[in-house]
Amino acid sequence: MFKFVKGYMETIDGVATYPMISLLIFFVFFTLLFWWVLTASKSYIKEVSELPLEEDDNQQLD
Known part of the structure; x- marks a missing residue:
């Protein structure tokens, strides 16, 4: 397989x-x-790093 690829690549x-x-x-x-x-x-950077820690008031838990 490698010989085929090597031979093919040399023709390009x-x-x-x-x-x-x-x-x-x-x-x-x-x-x-x-x-x-x-x-x-x-x-x-501080604002973005705290995004996962913020609670989302719009999200309802079922």
Whole structure:
């Protein structure tokens, strides 16, 4: 199976660019995520972190 995949992939022109594009997308995504985490306001983080602990008055228990 692996020989088939390896042989098939070698026939595709420019196949080496796909891993580089994937690495670039991965790097850009996590760089932006890291930047957002560092620049997010502390009040927003606190508000969002307390959401699961708040009671919902509109929800009725059966």
